[in-house]
Amino acid sequence: MEKRIRFLFAAALIALSTLSVPGHTRAEGLSFIRDAEIERMIRLFSTPVFEAAGLSPQSVEVYLVKDDSINAFVAGGQKLFLHTGLLLRSESAGQVIGVIAHEAGHMAGGHLSRTHEQLRNSTAQSILAFVLGGAAALGTGRGDLGSAIIMGGQQLGERSFLQYSRTQEYAADQAAMRFLDDAGISSRGLMDFLEILEGDELLSASRQSPYARTHPMSRERVAAVEQHVARSSLSNRSDPAGFAQMHARMKAKLSGFLEPAAAVFRRYPQTETSVPARYAHAIAFYRRGELDKAVAKIDGLLKEFPEDPFFHELRGQMLFESGHLADALPSYERAVALYGDSALLRGELGRVQIESEDPALLKPAIQNLKASLRYDSDRPFTWRLLAIAYGRDGQMGESALAMAEEAFHSGRPKEARYYAGKAEKELSRGSPGWLRAQDILAATDKEQTN
Secondary structure, eight states: OTTSSBOOSOBBSSSOOOOOOTTOTTOEEEEEEBOHHHHHHHHHHHHHHHHHTTOOTTTOEEEEEEOSSOOEEEETTTEEEEEHHHHHHOOSHHHHHHHHHHHHHHHHHTTTTTTOGGGTTOOHHHHHHHHTTSOOOOOSSSTTBOOEEEOSOHHHHIIIIIOOOHHHHHHHHHHHHHHHHHHTOOSHHHHHHHHHHHHHHTSOGGGSOHHHHHSOOOHHHHHHHHHHHHHOTTTTOOOOTTHHHHHHHHHHHHHHHHSOHHHHHHHSOTTOOSHHHHHHHHHHHHHTTOHHHHHHHHHHHHHHOTTOHHHHHHHHHHHHHTTOHHHHHHHHHHHHHHOTTOHHHHHHHHHHHHHTTOGGGHHHHHHHHHHHHHHOOOOHHHHHHHHHHHHHTTOHHHHHHHHHHHHHHTTOHHHHHHHHHHHHHHSOTTSHHHHHHHHHHHHHHHHHHO
16 A cells, blocks of 8 residues: 555654755755655545546655645656645645645646656656756755755746646646546535635735746636536535544644644644644644653543554654653554554664664564565665664675665665675675666666766
């Protein structure tokens, strides 16, 4: 299931860091974020829409961008970018699904690939560099906690690259309503979101959201969707079971991690006892350094929902990052037992097992890290952790190969070639690892000759 939609450029939802670039003190930071729970939610929301659009969900790459503006866009063929600001502003699961359906309309219609064919196979960071008019750099020390730095030229990049015509916007709306109908989902969420944007377009250009600037609105567009909702038999259909709660938890989690604690408690007063509110409270207390209160909140949720993997994950995360490794380990183990298909959870558990420095946990750590990479191989930090685990376990050939993978996925071909050469000498000729080392040598040799 984890490969249903590929979420690349790993960065933990917490402890996000922005790289500094000497000489660019006014650079704007733009981070990709990772979170197993939110990724699962987006996967569940989007899969029926992508299937209705004739798109393979496995081929669509979805990126969560840490940015408080309302924006979503498609680039490079089938790469969908969703801003956290849009998710926080959304008022229902249906609105998020409506945005995804609209962007799927652009994908299915090839609205950008026709004029920017050269970016079809580009990486997310190079696309964002083009979109925002600057250069992107990914952290290489801790790939899962890294972030991209995008410099300058934002409005120019948006207008030159992401600007759709009104005809394309209308066509994407029509396609979105068709996809939603075919998936048995109401278009009311799409209508509600367009009405939000319609109000946004009345603002001055400097105050408009990027979405409003790059997706031109018109009263005719909104009216067309309103007419469809008025006559559709699906319009009063509720969102699928569980979607409202998932959406509410997603907003609480994003608020807790991304907004100042004072803002979190304004949004979710401490007198409020709903599950999303207590979830947000736990995160806000943790970020404010009040670990005891944070753990008490999450323990209260676990008492009610002992089979929730994401509550166990949050408990483990808070304890681990506060230096309580022994207490964190059972929480991560329980999270993986409940949701073992998650690349992120398996990787997090492997990391805790390594950092516990217990030799008995090395082989379980290797198994968890390998499982994580089977789901998502584009995570340099996980490859580095695997190299450490193999090295401590005395498997030097496998360690060298994992270092080669880490360098290869971080865009350091010379280093990748060096470690692949070491792996080639250490591993048995013809073994899977030896063959993979050959692949890396061939790929890096080709890059050096270009």
